[in-house]
């Protein structure tokens with residue numbers, strides 16, 4: 167099994183509903199996003215997939231979050247924009263865009279700070 171990983175990032179504001187603590191107040195993060203894709207076989211160029219293509223697809227998804235107030239976006243109107251749910255959101259969007267590729271989206275990691283990371287992956 168081969169795996170590739172790309173890093174990207176976005177900056178946005180959020181607050182957590184139903185949470186008692188500092189994060190119930192509006193604040194911002196510079197989220198770091200890692201995307202892992204795997205494949206059992208390599209393409210004719212010896213790659214799982216082109217890094218630049220994966221970066222471009224990821225960038226398009228993150229651009230919709232960048233410099234936004236996440237709680238005001240339709241997806242996060244009812245769903246709390248926690249780092250876990252942000253990872254799930256990015257995963258579902260990436261999965262749609264990678265559907266016709268010969269590789270598997272393994273995992274999305276969302277770093278809220280340098281020391282705090284939330285991940286989403288499918289268990290199948």
Ligand SMILES: [Zn+2]
Nearest residue numbers: 180189193195
């Ligand atoms: Zn926060």
